[in-house]
Amino acid sequence: MAPSFLYLPLLVMVALATTASSSYLSPYYYNKVCPNALPTIKRIVEAAVQKERRMGASLLRMHFHDCFVNGCDGSILLDDTVTIDGEKNAGPNNNSMRGFEVVDKIKYEVDKACGKPVVSCADILAVAARDSVVALGGPAWKVQLGRRDSTTASRTDANNDIPSPFMDLPALIKTFDKQGMDTGDLVALSGGHAIGFAQCRLFKSRIYNDDNIDPNFARARQATCPRNGGDTNLAPLDPTAAVFDTAYFKNLVKRKGLLHSDQALYNGGTTDELVKTYSLNAGAFSADFAKSMIKMGNIKPLTGRKGQIRVNCRKVN
Numbered sequence: 001m002a003p004s005f006l007y008l009p010l011l012v013m014v015a016l017a018t019t020a021s022s023s024y025l026s027p028y029y030y031n032k033v034c035p036n037a038l039p040t041i042k043r044i045v046e047a048a049v050q051k052e053r054r055m056g057a058s059l060l061r062m063h064f065h066d067c068f069v070n071g072c073d074g075s076i077l078l079d080d081t082v083t084i085d086g087e088k089n090a091g092p093n094n095n096s097m098r099g100f101e102v103v104d105k106i107k108y109e110v111d112k113a114c115g116k117p118v119v120s121c122a123d124i125l126a127v128a129a130r131d132s133v134v135a136l137g138g139p140a141w142k143v144q145l146g147r148r149d150s151t152t153a154s155r156t157d158a159n160n161d162i163p164s165p166f167m168d169l170p171a172l173i174k175t176f177d178k179q180g181m182d183t184g185d186l187v188a189l190s191g192g193h194a195i196g197f198a199q200c201r202l203f204k205s206r207i208y209n210d211d212n213i214d215p216n217f218a219r220a221r222q223a224t225c226p227r228n229g230g231d232t233n234l235a236p237l238d239p240t241a242a243v244f245d246t247a248y249f250k251n252l253v254k255r256k257g258l259l260h261s262d263q264a265l266y267n268g269g270t271t272d273e274l275v276k277t278y279s280l281n282a283g284a285f286s287a288d289f290a291k292s293m294i295k296m297g298n299i300k301p302l303t304g305r306k307g308q309i310r311v312n313c314r315k316v317n
């Protein structure tokens with residue numbers, strides 16, 4: 001029998017191959033093929049956020065809604081065709097998802113900077129989400145890259161897999177579990193609601209019917225969200241909707257969550273402790289948010305020969 005040290009290199013190779021097969025993504029994916037790709041995305045995102053702070057929130061949300069529907073594959077960007085019943089018209093996105101024009105602009109500028117279409121639309125969403133959070137004062141992280149774009153989209157899957165604002169904690173945990181995301185990821189990533197806005201129709205039942213709500217807060221929200229009508233009126237998801245901070249969690253502890261699903265994270269259940277921790281410890285929230293964003297970005301990417309690099313993010317090549 002050969003001495004056991006001879007097997008060591010083989011074992012190391014097997015170990016590397018095993019980790020690599022779970023994901024071919026790397027933060028350095030575009031370093032050689034297009035070193036200008038990431039600076040270009042950052043430039044357009046910063047300009048868009050400077051023009052309208054909310055756009056940073058919209059771009060963060062778009063990456064989330066992309067990843068939760070059959071992986072981070074740019075499927076949310078596909079327009080409807082005779083063969084594609086797309087995700088844009090799914091309940092959680094229709095008349096709600098915004099930022100598609102900014103993504104078009106990024107794609108145009110990135111392809112120009114690279115001289116050819118080498119950067120996927122799925123990667124653009126992942127980088128734009130990070131750059132948006134940074135532009136609004138939140139944490140930075142190294143975005144894993146090398147995703148390819150889908151040739152399909154699914155309105156049905158978007159309707160089934162994107163969590164609803166009317167869910168309680170067990171249902172929220174279930175939608176995250178389906179993606180391989182745990183309860184800690186749910187709480188950390190819900191901190192995405194540190195920025196941006198929601199429409200009256202999505203929190204109306206909470207401010208009129210829920211009893212786990214601060215009465216003064218409910219009254220204040222009712223002023224711009226009447227029982228009848230006003231369905232598209234906006235309210236901030238937390239009091240500092242243009243800054244990525246921990247006010248979202250501080251508010252949950254005060255029973256001032258805007259969405260029913262927000263307050264579900266602090267309602268006497270298993271996630272109360274973590275909400276409290278984040279409300280008091282911005283460093284812990286930042287670190288966990290960054291970690292969970294990377295994990296979300298790793299949901300079922302298309303790599304190797306799967307999928308394609310779209311020329312136009314709205315259409316299959």
Ligand code: HEM
Pocket residue numbers: 054056057058060061064095096097098163164165166172186189190191192193195196197198199200202237259261
């Ligand atoms: C946990 C389950 C979640 C539910 C039920 C949920 C639900 C919602 C709803 C109903 C809105 C308002 C949409 C509208 O009024 O048109 C919203 C907005 C938003 N969501 Fe979530 N969300 C969840 C998780 C997340 C996650 C994980 C992120 C990102 C990490 C995120 C980021 C955002 C952002 C940034 C906005 C504001 C968008 C804007 O102002 O354009 N959400 N969410």
Ligand SMILES: *[C@@H]1O[C@H](CO)[C@@H](O)[C@H](O)[C@H]1NC(C)=O
Pocket residue numbers: 089090094095
């Ligand atoms: C999306 O919203 C529009 C109104 O803006 C509506 O006409 C259309 O039926 C909605 N689509 C779906 C699939 O519900």
